Amino acid sequence: MHTRRKFIREMSLSALGLYTVNNWPATASPFSVVNNEGPVLKVALMGLGGYATRVAEAMQQCKRAKITGLVSGTPEKLKSWGEKYAVPEKNRYNYENADAIKNNPDIDAVYVITPNALHHDLVIRMAGAGKHVICEKPMGLNAREGKEMVAACKKAGKKLLVGYRMHFEPATLEVIRMRNAGEFGTLRFFQGLCGFRIGDPTQWRLNKALAGGGALMDIGIYALNGARYMVGEEPVWVTAQETKTDPVKFKEGVDETITFQLGFPGGIMASCLSTYNMNNLDRFFLDGDNGFAELQPAAGYGPVKGRTHKGPLQVQATLPQQTIQMDAMAAILLDGTDPVVPVDGEEAVRDLVIIDAIYQAAKTGEKIKLG
Incomplete structure (x- = not known):
């Protein structure tokens, strides 16, 4: 067996x-x-x-x-x-x-x-x-x-x-549409907060051999990926800091909390938080000269809710995110359609390159150049 x-x-x-x-x-x-x-x-x-x-x-x-x-x-x-x-x-x-x-x-x-x-x-x-x-x-x-x-x-x-389900989420796509239409003006700042207090200390997510890390690999990737699709650019540098309050639960190589900063070629800054030790963290905020967008919750299973300088977002999913994702992926695989935000392997590699750099920056204290 x-x-x-x-x-x-x-x-x-x-x-x-x-x-x-x-x-x-x-x-x-x-x-x-x-x-x-x-x-x-x-x-x-x-x-x-x-x-x-x-x-x-x-x-x-x-x-x-x-x-x-x-x-x-x-x-x-x-x-x-x-x-x-x-x-x-x-x-x-x-x-x-x-x-x-x-x-x-x-x-x-x-x-x-x-x-x-x-x-x-x-x-x-x-x-x-x-x-x-x-x-x-x-x-x-x-x-x-x-x-x-x-x-x-x-x-x-x-x-x-x-499985980037947020790439098909209606409220998220509406913010991206507004950004592409120039409704926020010149972008200046993004903030991504993702975290929760993790439970069972014996679960695989707290085992480095199985998870590859800790909070960053599990929940922080939403803030990282969100920074990229909300800003619409690829970062050129990263800095990061790690905090650990419980070395017994969060053993060597399993991060509890990491804050990281991304710099984009257009001059935009992103400030992100990834943690397994704080609840009530699921928020994206994008700020521009002419307006803003806030999603809260931003990456949970739904429903995603948001507002902009024009008022509450009226767009909201009527189906589970995974339903929307799988139907959209069927269209990609069977019909050859192109999603608004990529969900292919190359997209995932971009995240992994930055995750490697975040861990390096947190360990060394250095500013790591990307690309």
Whole structure:
């Protein structure tokens, strides 16, 4: 029996090379592949944890995406999820035989929703199995991993998307539209605050080997990515400071609180906070000569709310963010559409390059140049 917990504990990524393969004829898929909105993206969820539960529930409202496969190291989950979402046994896999997805016409893409340290190898494996890949963020543990993932997907001729759900969020996109229309005038400043008090000290998010860090990798990436899409430029330098009040809970290499500053070529400054030790932090603020925009909450599961110098934002999502995300990703993969804000692997690599620089700046106290 191969449980997901055992798989994670053993960290046997380097050993994931040869697997038993279940073969069956590559016949036409029995799943519905078209509806009134267009072709349907057939998705296998890999890693059936808490966030995958949220994604699966949201996908029940999708018009362009359907759960047709499952991958888990826990047989009980494969059974219960398979029954709940009508996924037949032949479309259920564990981490040892997941490469058999290659022969399955019922699956177009695999959504990797595992602890961060597993993303790199699993994305490369699934692309090698001939499937498009959607990966949760952060895409990898560092920029080197991210670049390898992008290169592997390109070599396989498969697309790599990343779960940047906020890139499709209506209120966020309205602020970006206003910025592009010049309604804020010359931009001067951005502030991004993201944090919460984390609970269970034994969870994988507080294990450097699995998470790759601490709050910055989990919640701070929203402030970082938000600074980029709200400002609309790529930063050219970064400074950072780390504070740790509980070295027992937040062990070496697991950041509790990091403040970081970004400088943009247009002269805009961004000041951001990432923490696992403070609640009530979910706010973006963009300031310009002629106006401002504030989103609060800005990166939570919703609903995102906001206001500008013109008053409250009237745009608000009527569907879960993950529903909107998966339908939009189906359009990207099946129709070749371009999102307003990119969600591809290259976009994720840009975040990882900056995350590497933030950790370096926090450690050295130096101002790190980017690009």
